[in-house]
Amino acid sequence: MKRAKEVRVKQFGLTAFLRVLLLSLSLFVAVGDAQQSKDLVMARSVETPGLPVYTGSHALIVGINKYPNLPKEVQLKYAVNDAKEMRDVLVDYYGFAESDVIILLDDKATLANIRTALDQLASRESVKSDDRILVYFSGHGQTVRDKSGNDRGFLIPSDGRVKLEDPSDITPYEQTCLPMQEVWNRLDPSPAKHIAVIADACFSGLLTRPRALDADESLSAYLTMSARQAISAGGRGQKTWETDEYKHGVFTYNLLNELRNRAKDKQRVFSMIDLFASIQDPVVRMSKGRQIPQYSPFFTEGQMLFFASGNKPVVAPKPPDDKPPVKTNPAKLTVKCDPQGATILVDGEEIGTAPLSHEFDLEKNKKVKVRAEMDGYEPMEKQVDLKPKKEAKVDFKLKKKKEPEKPKQAFLKVTSFPSGAKVFVNGDEAGTTPFSGTYEGNDKRKLSVRLELAGFEPQTKDVEVVPTKESTLHFDLVKEPEKPRKATLTITSEPTGARVFVDGIEVGKTPYTVEKEIVGVSTLAVKVALTGYQSEEQTGTLDPNQPGTLAFKLKKNAVVVPPVSAGVRFGVRSKLAFNGTPVNVQFSPDGSKLALTDRDNTIHIFDSATGTEIRAVKESESQFVRLSSDWKSLIFISVYFSQGRSYASVLAQDFDNPKSGRGFAAPLGSATAVNYAVAQNGVLVLCGQSPDGASIAIVNLATGKSDAFAIGGKLQGATVSADGQSVAVFRDAVAAGIETNLLLMRGANRDDQQRIPISDSNVGQHLYFSPDGDVVALNSGRRNGATQTQKGLKVFQANNGKLRFASNKHVAIGFVGDSRKLMAWSEAQGGTVELLDAVTGASLGAQKSARPWLSENGRWALIPTANGLQFVSVEALR
Numbered sequence: 001m002k003r004a005k006e007v008r009v010k011q012f013g014l015t016a017f018l019r020v021l022l023l024s025l026s027l028f029v030a031v032g033d034a035q036q037s038k039d040l041v042m043a044r045s046v047e048t049p050g051l052p053v054y055t056g057s058h059a060l061i062v063g064i065n066k067y068p069n070l071p072k073e074v075q076l077k078y079a080v081n082d083a084k085e086m087r088d089v090l091v092d093y094y095g096f097a098e099s100d101v102i103i104l105l106d107d108k109a110t111l112a113n114i115r116t117a118l119d120q121l122a123s124r125e126s127v128k129s130d131d132r133i134l135v136y137f138s139g140h141g142q143t144v145r146d147k148s149g150n151d152r153g154f155l156i157p158s159d160g161r162v163k164l165e166d167p168s169d170i171t172p173y174e175q176t177c178l179p180m181q182e183v184w185n186r187l188d189p190s191p192a193k194h195i196a197v198i199a200d201a202c203f204s205g206l207l208t209r210p211r212a213l214d215a216d217e218s219l220s221a222y223l224t225m226s227a228r229q230a231i232s233a234g235g236r237g238q239k240t241w242e243t244d245e246y247k248h249g250v251f252t253y254n255l256l257n258e259l260r261n262r263a264k265d266k267q268r269v270f271s272m273i274d275l276f277a278s279i280q281d282p283v284v285r286m287s288k289g290r291q292i293p294q295y296s297p298f299f300t301e302g303q304m305l306f307f308a309s310g311n312k313p314v315v316a317p318k319p320p321d322d323k324p325p326v327k328t329n330p331a332k333l334t335v336k337c338d339p340q341g342a343t344i345l346v347d348g349e350e351i352g353t354a355p356l357s358h359e360f361d362l363e364k365n366k367k368v369k370v371r372a373e374m375d376g377y378e379p380m381e382k383q384v385d386l387k388p389k390k391e392a393k394v395d396f397k398l399k400k401k402k403e404p405e406k407p408k409q410a411f412l413k414v415t416s417f418p419s420g421a422k423v424f425v426n427g428d429e430a431g432t433t434p435f436s437g438t439y440e441g442n443d444k445r446k447l448s449v450r451l452e453l454a455g456f457e458p459q460t461k462d463v464e465v466v467p468t469k470e471s472t473l474h475f476d477l478v479k480e481p482e483k484p485r486k487a488t489l490t491i492t493s494e495p496t497g498a499r500v501f502v503d504g505i506e507v508g509k510t511p512y513t514v515e516k517e518i519v520g521v522s523t524l525a526v527k528v529a530l531t532g533y534q535s536e537e538q539t540g541t542l543d544p545n546q547p548g549t550l551a552f553k554l555k556k557n558a559v560v561v562p563p564v565s566a567g568v569r570f571g572v573r574s575k576l577a578f579n580g581t582p583v584n585v586q587f588s589p590d591g592s593k594l595a596l597t598d599r600d601n602t603i604h605i606f607d608s609a610t611g612t613e614i615r616a617v618k619e620s621e622s623q624f625v626r627l628s629s630d631w632k633s634l635i636f637i638s639v640y641f642s643q644g645r646s647y648a649s650v651l652a653q654d655f656d657n658p659k660s661g662r663g664f665a666a667p668l669g670s671a672t673a674v675n676y677a678v679a680q681n682g683v684l685v686l687c688g689q690s691p692d693g694a695s696i697a698i699v700n701l702a703t704g705k706s707d708a709f710a711i712g713g714k715l716q717g718a719t720v721s722a723d724g725q726s727v728a729v730f731r732d733a734v735a736a737g738i739e740t741n742l743l744l745m746r747g748a749n750r751d752d753q754q755r756i757p758i759s760d761s762n763v764g765q766h767l768y769f770s771p772d773g774d775v776v777a778l779n780s781g782r783r784n785g786a787t788q789t790q791k792g793l794k795v796f797q798a799n800n801g802k803l804r805f806a807s808n809k810h811v812a813i814g815f816v817g818d819s820r821k822l823m824a825w826s827e828a829q830g831g832t833v834e835l836l837d838a839v840t841g842a843s844l845g846a847q848k849s850a851r852p853w854l855s856e857n858g859r860w861a862l863i864p865t866a867n868g869l870q871f872v873s874v875e876a877l878r
Contacts, residue, residue: 064139567835567845664704770819805841
């Protein structure tokens with residue numbers, strides 16, 4: 001009887017990210033019998049074009065019969081046989097090269113060797129992004145409950161030192177066994193597209209269950225998307241059984257039998273779910289209901305495919321023979337041992353206890369390995385020649401084992417200011433500061449220490465403890481930030497009805513009241529403008545303790561000579577049913593739709609022909625939502641932290657089919673927040689911020705490949721050239737020794753980089769590349785607190801960073817028609833749109849207009865008017 005083997009898996013927190021780390025349950029391509037259902041059949045000759053082909057197949061196979069540190073009665077018989085035959089099935093029938101299969105049996109399956117093998121599977125040198133990985137384990141496992149009441153699963157290596165029948169003490173499991181959480185952690189860096197784990201062991205059944213693909217979703221989606229699931233031989237609290245009749249575990253016998261049967265047909269595709277369904281009932285029947293296999297999906301957006309390959313004939317396992325064979329040429333083996341009672345094994349198979357005599361039916365001479373094992377003694381092995389009709393004698397004299405080294409103690413001291421904080425070590429509450437703890441073990445180990453104190457932000461640090469030595473940690477706790485409170489600022493003008501701009505964004509007309517939830521006191525740059533009057537600016541104060549007011553008395557404008565040429569022609573197409581002023585506008589390439597983002601970060605999609613809203617997408621507080629410039633994808637961006645590093649989890653959802661999408665992750669250095677994101681021309685640019693500086697992640701939306709850069713300062717805006725090869729980013733100096741500049745990163749790997757100093761500015765937003773990528777325009781300026789004291793337009797040559805021209809009267813709106821014509825806007829005459837020569841800055845014509853939003857291709861615009869927002873076509877007149 002195989003002892004109970006339980007495997008408990010907890011979902012990894014980040015990797016709730018990031019790839020975020022989930023386990024894959026595969027699809028197998030082979031053949032089943034006529035009883036199977038829901039099989040997918042795909043002829044090789046009509047394989048869907050573009051589906052990825054595995055560039056490599058890797059496997060780790062572990063089988064453990066003998067546990068030297070465990071009692072005799074819990075030793076296993078057939079786990080090694082399980083492992084060997086699983087390797088043979090994968091190599092002979094399912095396209096795994098023997099050189100890419102790691103097999104660890106008995107004394108080779110130590111904790112260190114299993115860890116090394118897992119790390120090898122995670123290596124980017126040996127495993128590629130289009131590879132697949134299968135991990136199979138047959139041996140003891142156990143689920144142990146920690147002090148917090150959480151179940152933790154462990155695989156027990158051959159050198160494990162635990163009490164299987166009394167898993168109440170988690171310490172020996174943590175010191176000598178392999179936690180399932182560590183399996184996931186070690187596989188997480190692997191670039192492999194698909195990873196599968198099968199365990200002939202009991203399973204804890206405490207896994208989360210995200211969404212599976214609908215039945216009608218395409219095979220292409222199974223192939224191209226990642227998948228993580230798991231399968232085990234039995235449920236929590238059950239034992240998984242071995243049988244002398246089949247010389248296998250009951251679960252693995254049925255699994256191997258099914259895989260061999262399915263390998264007969266080379267054209268059939270079948271899923272692990274189907275495979276699982278086909279073996280569950282036979283396992284339950286064969287174990288008489290004592291063992292129920294468990295299947296737990298983690299993430300099934302994709303599926304691993306196994307194609308039956310090779311010309312080797314499929315040999316089904318032979319059914320058991322009811323009658324023992326007749327030994328015609330018996331070879332006799334007589335074994336004696338001092339002390340008596342040792343277990344005797346021949347070529348790894350137990351035949352009894354010494355003293356004994358055993359007969360073998362042989363046609364010819366055979367060399368065998370005879371091994372004696374006994375608790376408290378070192379095992380001993382001899383090679384013996386067995387000959388038909390002859391007797392071979394073996395005498396063993398076993399030596400007592402040396403006493404195991406007594407565990408040493410490592411010491412940990414934790415202090416904090418202020419003291420009295422709760423101390424958590426590896427997630428378990430251990431005491432309060434000042435804290436002293438001891439940890440047994442003969443090897444140094446890492447501990448994660450977390451402090452919590454009411455009114456202060458929690459902090460976590462890692463520390464390495466060494467036997468016989470004391471390690472110390474000190475925490476200076478930081479108070480939790482003050483909660484925001486409501487503050488108001490009322491803005492009036494004489495005459496009334498003037499347009500109100502707050503920090504450069506139009507918010508309404510006077511009288512107008514600004515309401516914000518803030519911490520402390522903040523200032524706002526407020527400007528009012530009214531046709532026929534000079535615009536004015538003041539700095540307003542928001543204070544939760546006192547309502548604020550700003551009063552403007554506007555002066556009439558002098559007479560201005562109208563411009564000679566309009567520069568561009570606006571053709572009114574429709575009026576949009578949108579209340580208020582959007583903070584961002586995006587146009588579809590054909591101008592059929594517009595996306596307007598309001599102050600609540602909701603994206604409103606409009607039909608440009610009718611001006612009616614057709615869809616809305618709400619951005620949550622924990623996510624950025626961006627619409628790609630080709631309007632093919634809605635991109636959801638979240639930030640996660642793990643071990644002091646930041647990662648962006650990106651989900652690109654199909655705009656027209658929300659059920660379809662793809663996900664990937666991008667590193668963000670030590671960023672604690674993302675302050676800017678843009679998805680443009682097939683590239684996603686993320687600008688992250690931390691107290692120490694900034695991080696840039698540039699992601700190819702087609703492949704998921706990302707490049708990351710760390711830099712000092714603060715990043716305020718970014719844009720991507722039409723060919724996706726160049727990225728421009730504005731960096732503001734926030735500390736001494738850091739220069740304000742425009743960053744230009746060119747080439748497929750962004751390795752052609754240039755920094756253009758902009759010494760007169762500390763604000764830079766709204767960057768624009770010309771259609772040919774040769775010119776980049778930037779709206780920059782200088783802000784003192786909340787007041788913008790200087791502003792203007794700068795135009796640079798993109799290939800060398802040379803300044804073409806600058807203007808402190810204009811702001812760029814975008815390029816019209818070609819790379820030579822730049823639309824700009826100024827406050828002259830209450831608002832003027834002007835067409836400028838992008839090389840010289842010369843005016844090509846102007847007309848009165850509110851500040852518009854211009855499409856990336858320069859063909860469409862949205863203009864605020866007294867009657868609302870008008871969607872117009874744009875045509876350059878020169």
